[in-house]
């Protein structure tokens with residue numbers, strides 16, 4: 001992606017009443033002037049004013065606004081044309097723009113990449129733009145907005161500042177070795193380094209919340225036929241999605257649906273009941289059920305109180321549970337049929353008693369789910385900043401350099417100490433894009449949609 005061309009794209013999602021075509025770059029104004037005409041002329045004197053006019057011939061009504069650099073989203077000259085919604089109307093406007101000279105179609109994420117290159121956003125903030133677009137839960141959106149606002153960048157920059165000061169303190173001992181300068185005791189430097197390391201560690205610890213909120217959690221509903229898996233899927237979704245019947249073996253294929261439970265984006269998979277079956281299709285379904293279980297983070301294992309020995313059955317499941325699954329929640333279903341809910345607690349496994357049919361205790365199941373996801377570290381949805389996988393790798397690489405840095409400080413090897421600190425600084429700096437390779441930019445921004 002070069003950053004010289006003037007680019008244009010539809011900036012709004014299809015299906016709305018209005019569409020915006022955004023043009024950015026040195027030629028934005030003259031391109032817009034060629035396709036749009038109104039009583040007033042787009043230019044310096046009408047900057048940031050919404051003007052009414054027409055596009056094309058005989059002319060469709062469209063609003064236009066000119067935002068001169070650097071006061072625009074990209075930091076370049078930008079014109080936005082607001083035209084009628086609808087695929088044909090917006091195509092016509094975009095074509096009118098793209099048939100002009102000196103302008104081409106924008107690549108995915110190219111507007112935001114320019115905003116980054118022009119210093120409007122740092123890299124962590126630019127990534128947050130992608131997170132905002134992809135957010136499916138309120139908590140995910142809030143996290144993305146905090147990151148866009150600079151919450152993560154601020155923390156990262158504080159850490160960088162601490163490391164930078166430490167590095168220059170080490171270096172000044174090299175520059176003035178014999179002079180009578182007042183230097184901090186090495187122990188004080190080590191304490192300061194430890195402070196920086198703890199802030200770094202906090203960010204590393206936030207990666208779990210970051211992954212939960214960005215990627216969501218995969219839940220599989222498993223258990224014997226007729227345990228009530230499909231009934232529970234429907235209850236959790238609040239819609240009648242899966243077939244429920246009293247015939248064991250109703251569900252064959254796996255059925256996955258996205259939802260948000262307690263602010264956590266989830267994919268819930270309903271599966272075929274687990275049993276030995278001679279039926280070829282059912283057996284295939286059971287294989288799929290087992291594959292879904294292996295790919296999930298949390299299993300809701302449904303138990304029918306009337307089964308022969310459900311506890312034994314659960315024990316067996318737990319024994320063979322694939323290692324990647326964080327947790328099984330045992331769900332006694334159909335408590336509406338059992339007097340006084342006299343069902344045994346199951347040691348070592350979280351147990352909840354519900355009725356998928358009446359909805360009784362579903363909230364308790366969601367409580368247990370929420371606790372499993374956040375693993376006791378409070379409500380991860382509230383973390384001020386939560387890093388993504390790219391940030392995590394950089395933070396870990398930086399942290400690796402800190403122990404040797406402390407070691408060198410305590411030995412008075414100032415040169416080596418500062419070298420280690422500077423290596424850590426480079427890694428942390430990459431989070432906000434202080435140093436960054438073009439390939440990485442392409443990789444990050446190509447995941448965006450066109451027009452962002």
Ligand SMILES: Nc1nc2c(ncn2[C@@H]2O[C@H](COP(=O)(O)OP(=O)(O)OP(=O)(O)O)[C@@H](O)[C@H]2O)c(=O)[nH]1
Nearest residue numbers: 225226227228229230231245249250251273356357
């Ligand atoms: N009384 C009562 N019946 C329930 C409850 N949950 C499910 N059932 C009934 O149990 C039967 C089986 O329910 P499903 O949801 O189809 O069970 P499943 O686990 O999906 O079964 P398969 O797809 O065959 O593996 C149906 O007749 C449901 O109406 C419940 O909480 N209480």
Ligand SMILES: [Mg+2]
Nearest residue numbers: 229230250251
């Ligand atoms: Mg079913």
